[in-house]
Amino acid sequence: MRSRRTPPVLAALAAGLLALAGCSSTTPPATGAATDRSAAGLDLGEGWDWAPQGAPLDLGVTHTQDSLDDHDPAGSNARGEAILKDSAVWQNVHLMGFGTLSPEPAPGQFDWATLDERMDLVKRTGARTVLTACCAPDWMKGGVAGQTDWTRLEVAPLPQDFRAYADLVAQTVQRYPQIERVVVWNELKGFFDMTRNRWDYEGYTALYNAVYTAVKAVRPDVQVGGPYPVMISLPPDDPNASDTLEGSWGAIDQRILDALEYWDTNKVGADFLAVDGGTAQRGDTISGRLDDAAVKFSDVTRFLRSTTTLPIWWTEFYSEVPEGQTGAADGQASAASTLASxxxxxxxxxxxxxxxxxxxxxxxxxALWTDATEAAGGEPTPLTQAWEWLVPRLAQGDVELGTAQDSPLIAFRAPDGSALVVNVSDDEVPVAGQEPLAPYAIGLRNAPTP
Structure with missing residues (x-):
């Protein structure tokens, strides 16, 4: 049981901590540095453990089915774009699916309209561009040319069409010079071999090598990475559980580690290693403090860094909330869980x-803004301002990460003394001289006055 007494550091919160969300209903829904709420006088020294940031961290977003599309209400889109401009070093767009139509519905017949729209959005909002090379037109996977069966989106191309798919990706990076990174495929979709109960890592690696070679032939400046598997957590007694990568959160599926090892050994080249995953075991929920669940991400990353010198990308991550809490785009617990990750x-x-x-x-x-398909959408969420504060600071690489010794608080501290504080529990945190910090509250304090 964690102590609920008031540690010395929390007494200093009385000098002015104001939660961005979860504590005060009077905080206006706004974004940007100009709306930072001061917590001048907050002492983050005594009663805290601090560690330096491990490396510069670029935060970004992946656009999915609905994401500030041209047919949505103009006001909602304008509000959402204002948020997006401050919310991403990188923006990721899929070649097909997740908001874009087939770019080559039939061999040699191209339709770039939806990709044009997404790429223009990235340029307008000032981010760097990632292309996820997924998914494939139907005719590359045994379907009918000129038609798209969206129920088969996650089917992989046939081996005889790997070259055609690689050529399509190469044409895409030529059409859009703004693309700087390519992630090959998504979550090994369509590459699981049911008869052998393992991933068809030979097939995926053949596709990866074809795409890597084709992209580098036309745009050697573009960095290419993979293999983008889901780092699935299993109970330690599961027959597929790894005995080399496990922790308080469970164990990684050994079949995923086998796929990573094969790809690493047999790839023709790579500029980064991409993975994804969530904080919960498969089919389960998390319990307790959010930062305890997020330890999985640290453990997996450190393991991967022990096996490769490539930069590590988490191309998707899913921050669950404990049972009894509601996970949602505008949920307070979801926002706090995301920050713990x-x-x-x-x-x-x-x-x-x-x-x-x-x-x-x-x-x-x-999420970072509410559903912009609705007229009242495009508004900030409990995550927005905290995420915007983190984006430029984490990219600099000199943020310190803190954990309170006697309270369920974590913090990010910038060199100028400004800080972001998160309550990672469903308990109120008492603070001398002011209202307690609500469950999952997020607080921001500006740099102290000299």
Whole structure:
């Protein structure tokens, strides 16, 4: 049981901590540095443990099915774009699916309209561009040319069409000079071999090598990475559980580690290693403090860094909330859980972390603006201002990560003394001289006055 007494450091919160969300209903929904709420006088020294950031961390987003599209209400889009401009070093767009149509519905017949729209959005909002080379037109996977069966989106191309797919990716990076990074495929979709109960890592690696070679032939400046598997957590007694990568959160599926090892040994080249995953075991929920669950991300990243010198990308990450809490795009617990995950990434030396779906949707995870398909959408969420504060500071690489010794608080501290504080529990945290910090509250304090 964690102590609930008031440690010395919390008494200093009385000098002015104001939660961005979860504590005060009077905080206006706004974004940007000009709306930082002061907590001048907060002492983050006594009663805290601090560690330096492991490496510069670029935060970004992956656009999904609905994401400030041209047919949405103009006001909602304008509000969402204002947030997006301050929310991403990188923006990731899929070649096909997740908001874009087939770019080559039939051999040699191209339709770039939806990709044009997404690429223009990235340029307008000032981010760097990632292309996820997924998914494939139907005719490359045994379907009918000129038609798209969206129920088969996750089917992999046939081996005889790997070259055609690689050529399509190469044409894409030529069409859009703004693309700087390519991630090959997504979560090994379509590459699981049911008869052998393992991933067809030979097939995936053949596709990867074809795409890598084709992209480098036309744009050697573009960095290419993979293999983008889901780092699935299993109970330690599961027959597929690894005995080399495990922790308080469970054990990684050994079949994933086998796929990573094969790809690493047989790839023709790579500029980064991409993975994804969530904080919960498969089919389960988390319990207790959010930062305890997020330790999985630190443990997995450190393991990967022990096996490769490539930069580590978490191209998707899913920050669950405990049973009894509601995960949602605008949920307070979801926002706090996301920040706990970001802290784990920063501690362990992750290079890039991409938030899946920055626009609010039915997914039970935090987003950066509310559903812009609605007239009242495009508004900030409990995550927005904290995320915006973190983006430039984590990219600099000199943020410190703190954990309170006697309270369920974590913090990010910049060199100028400004800080972001998160309550990672469902308990109120008592603070001398002011209202307690609400469960999952997020507080920001500006640099102290000299």
């Amino acid at each position: 970001v802290a784990a990434f920063a501690r362990s030396g992750v290079s890039v972390a991409l938030l899946w779906g920055p626009q609010g949707s039915s997914l039970p995870y935090s």
